[in-house]
Amino acid sequence: MSTRIAFLKGHGTENDFVIVPDPDNALDLPPAAVAALCDRRAGIGGDGLLHVVRSAAHPEARAMAAEAEWFMDYRNGDGSIAEMCGNGVRVFARYLQHAGLVTEGDLAIATRGGVKSVHIDKDGDITVGMGRAALPAGDVTVSVGERDWPARNVNMGNPHAVAFVDDLAHAGDLLTPPPFSPASAYPDGVNVEFVVDRGPRHVALRVHERGSGETRSCGTGACAVAVAAARRDGADPAATGTPVTYTVDVPGGRLVITEHPDGEIEMTGPAVIVAEGEIDGEWLENALR
Numbered sequence: 001m002s003t004r005i006a007f008l009k010g011h012g013t014e015n016d017f018v019i020v021p022d023p024d025n026a027l028d029l030p031p032a033a034v035a036a037l038c039d040r041r042a043g044i045g046g047d048g049l050l051h052v053v054r055s056a057a058h059p060e061a062r063a064m065a066a067e068a069e070w071f072m073d074y075r076n077g078d079g080s081i082a083e084m085c086g087n088g089v090r091v092f093a094r095y096l097q098h099a100g101l102v103t104e105g106d107l108a109i110a111t112r113g114g115v116k117s118v119h120i121d122k123d124g125d126i127t128v129g130m131g132r133a134a135l136p137a138g139d140v141t142v143s144v145g146e147r148d149w150p151a152r153n154v155n156m157g158n159p160h161a162v163a164f165v166d167d168l169a170h171a172g173d174l175l176t177p178p179p180f181s182p183a184s185a186y187p188d189g190v191n192v193e194f195v196v197d198r199g200p201r202h203v204a205l206r207v208h209e210r211g212s213g214e215t216r217s218c219g220t221g222a223c224a225v226a227v228a229a230a231r232r233d234g235a236d237p238a239a240t241g242t243p244v245t246y247t248v249d250v251p252g253g254r255l256v257i258t259e260h261p262d263g264e265i266e267m268t269g270p271a272v273i274v275a276e277g278e279i280d281g282e283w284l285e286n287a288l289r
């Protein structure tokens, strides 16, 4: 009889994930296995995979174990590794709550982007302390077909290029990564957000994610967009001492982002577990051949 591997499926504003609980880090999950699981036709399907491991059991997280019991070993849908996933960390927290490993209230989760503080509200939403944005200097240009736009380079632990456009349709079908220049701006690739205004401190985006393609939402992307929009609008909490909040509509829902005077960014949004089951280990082995 072949091995069975437990999984769950969840999403945050329709950024969807295969969740694989593996507290002791006993599973071998090479990039091809992650890509097979995230395949929407031949696998379970997801924009990415959340490998749930105790921090003490993972070499990349051991140093964070005293602060955070659980490590979000996040993988993009193509199997590549990313530093951080904002929607993923909310769904990860929801999984811990669903599994009875934590209760509502405050907890800490280790990620490759550092330890993130999370608050599970009793009304259902989850708030994550996303850390500070870095805004590296230098002009970046993003293009789609004949059009190109200046983009703001924002790093939320992972890299983003934020382009303000007149119409989200100008982003095209986003079937391939939008080209950017200079090539040296993002040696490891980039997540690209296209943004329009919806009202005062209210924007909407489409995103092409590195390693996943166009997704229905990106949490780190929404934070990058909120910071880029604030600076464009002349709002800087560090200068005024007043927090600034943006509502960011994504194709899969709505996220609320607040930047505080100390630079810390909080993101609030939903996180849902939709299913759980077992992966057939034999299928996974065959998928790797």
Ligand SMILES: N[C@@H](CCC[C@H](N)C(=O)O)C(=O)O
Residues within 6 Å of the ligand: 015, 048, 076, 081, 082, 083, 084, 085, 086, 087, 088, 158, 159, 191, 209, 210, 211, 212, 215, 217, 218, 219, 220, 221
């Ligand atoms: N969907 C994520 C971001 C996932 C990582 C990204 N694709 C990358 O490679 O940096 C989010 O919600 O932040």
